[in-house]
Amino acid sequence: MISYYLHIQYTKKIDKSRYVSDQSAYDQTLKQIQSVKGGQFIQLSTMQNHMPYTKGTYAQNNYTVSANLSQNSINQIESYTQGIHYSDQALKNFVAKISKMKQHVTIVSYGDHLPGIYSGAAVSGKNTASADAKLHQTDYFIYSNFKTHGVSNTKVVSPNMFTPMLLEQLNEKVSPYYALLTEVQKSVPAAERNKFMGANGRYISKNKLSKRAKKTLSDYKMIQYDITAGKQYTLKHKKFATLP
Numbered sequence: 001m002i003s004y005y006l007h008i009q010y011t012k013k014i015d016k017s018r019y020v021s022d023q024s025a026y027d028q029t030l031k032q033i034q035s036v037k038g039g040q041f042i043q044l045s046t047m048q049n050h051m052p053y054t055k056g057t058y059a060q061n062n063y064t065v066s067a068n069l070s071q072n073s074i075n076q077i078e079s080y081t082q083g084i085h086y087s088d089q090a091l092k093n094f095v096a097k098i099s100k101m102k103q104h105v106t107i108v109s110y111g112d113h114l115p116g117i118y119s120g121a122a123v124s125g126k127n128t129a130s131a132d133a134k135l136h137q138t139d140y141f142i143y144s145n146f147k148t149h150g151v152s153n154t155k156v157v158s159p160n161m162f163t164p165m166l167l168e169q170l171n172e173k174v175s176p177y178y179a180l181l182t183e184v185q186k187s188v189p190a191a192e193r194n195k196f197m198g199a200n201g202r203y204i205s206k207n208k209l210s211k212r213a214k215k216t217l218s219d220y221k222m223i224q225y226d227i228t229a230g231k232q233y234t235l236k237h238k239k240f241a242t243l244p
Contacts, residue, residue, distance in 0.1 A: 014086055015059045019047040022087045026094035033098075033105065048087060051115055053079040058086075069120030076117040099145045106148075106170065108162050111138030133203055136192070142169055153186055155199050161185040173244040177223070177234075184220050187213035 009031065010024035025046045032042060053076040063081040065074045091109065098105050114135050123131035142151065142165060149171035157165065164181040167174050174182065188209065190197040198204045206214070226234050234240050 014048070014083075016057050017048065017083070019050055021090065022046045022048045023090040023093070026090055030094070030097060033101075033103070046087070049080065049083045049115075051117075053077070053083070053115065053117060055079055058082045067120070068122040069118060073117055073119050076115075080115060080117065095143060098143075101145055104144070104146050106142065106144040106166060108140070108142050108166055110140030110159060110162070112159070114138060129203070133197070133201060137201060142166060144169065153189060153199065156189045156197055156201050157185060158190045158192065167243075175239065175241050175243050177241040178243070180216075180220060180223065183216050187216045191217075 008020075008028060010027040011020050012024045013019060014021050025044060025048070029042060029044050033040075055075045055078070057079050061078055061082045062085065063078055065077045065081070067074065067077075069077070095107065098107065118131070118135060121127065123135070137156070140157070140159075140162075142162070148169045151165050151169045154165065161181060161184070164174070164178045164185060167178055168182060188196055189199045194206070196204050196206060196209060209217070223234055226232060
């Protein structure tokens with residue numbers, strides 16, 4: 001077994017934030033990309049916008065929130081939004097530098113979840129359902145610094161579909177497993193914990209899914225069960241999950 005520990009060189013923070021800035025995280029990533037001649041997979045998890053979202057974390061705050069929420073929520077959202085602003089600037093700089101590289105690089109960028117700082121009438125009572133759908137969505141993008149095939153049906157997606165989407169964008173050959181995931185992504189844009197979402201970002205009940213979507217989901221569920229809790233019949237076929 002080989003372990004590789006990356007020395008973190010860039011560790012700057014913004015104002016009173018306790019976490020390493022996104023700019024530092026991207027600078028470290030750029031250094032890692034440039035340090036390897038061949039291909040590599042980099043999983044970067046940034047921490048700048050992690051909780052807590054305390055008022056006064058940043059020396060300046062250019063955003064004012066007006067909403068039917070508690071004052072505590074508003075204070076936190078304003079601080080969080082300022083952090084997101086700094087993240088946007090850092091990401092813009094990162095993509096600009098990637099775009100100038102001769103080395104082929106593809107970025108999948110997304111927020112894993114919104115923070116649990118929303119409380120008040122705007123997200124409760126009769127507004128619960130619509131707010132829940134919005135609070136379960138974050139921005140994402142897939143960017144390549146070279147010409148690619150492109151991906152369709154991408155307005156609303158589930159994070160577990162990023163890999164098949166990436167393979168489709170790069171026009172790569174796929175295994176039967178990733179072909180199945182691609183079919184799931186085309187049939188059911190997003191899903192989690194028996195919740196299904198259409199391309200418009202609204203929840204839809206399972207019984208309103210198309211016959212094809214239900215069949216695809218059933219196949220996917222069976223494969224998941226077999227791999228995680230069954231007898232792993234699918235894994236006995238080495239080509240099932242192995243990329244060509």
